């Protein structure tokens with residue numbers, strides 16, 4: 001029984017990671033069409049590496065009140081606003097990406 005519960009929990013956790021993110025990426029792409037077909041339109045745009053944890057841009061995306069607010073922010077603190085990073089296909093949550 002423990003194995004069944006653990007397996008069920010694992011499947012739910014894995015499937016939520018697999019299926020939840022693309023909807024967020026689609027939503028972000030609707031807000032910022034410039035990222036459609038961009039090399040940055042992938043999990044690491046908002047997440048730390050391939051983990052579920054959010055980077056600062058992902059956290060700001062969740063916490064911001066509007067697309068304009070998110071666009072004007074500099075989530076990774078590298079001096080370049082999020083919208084400029086998105087337009088230039090650099091990661092707004094990674095200060096080493098310029």
Ligand SMILES: [Ca+2]
Pocket residue numbers: 074075076077078079080081082085092
């Ligand atoms: Ca930045």
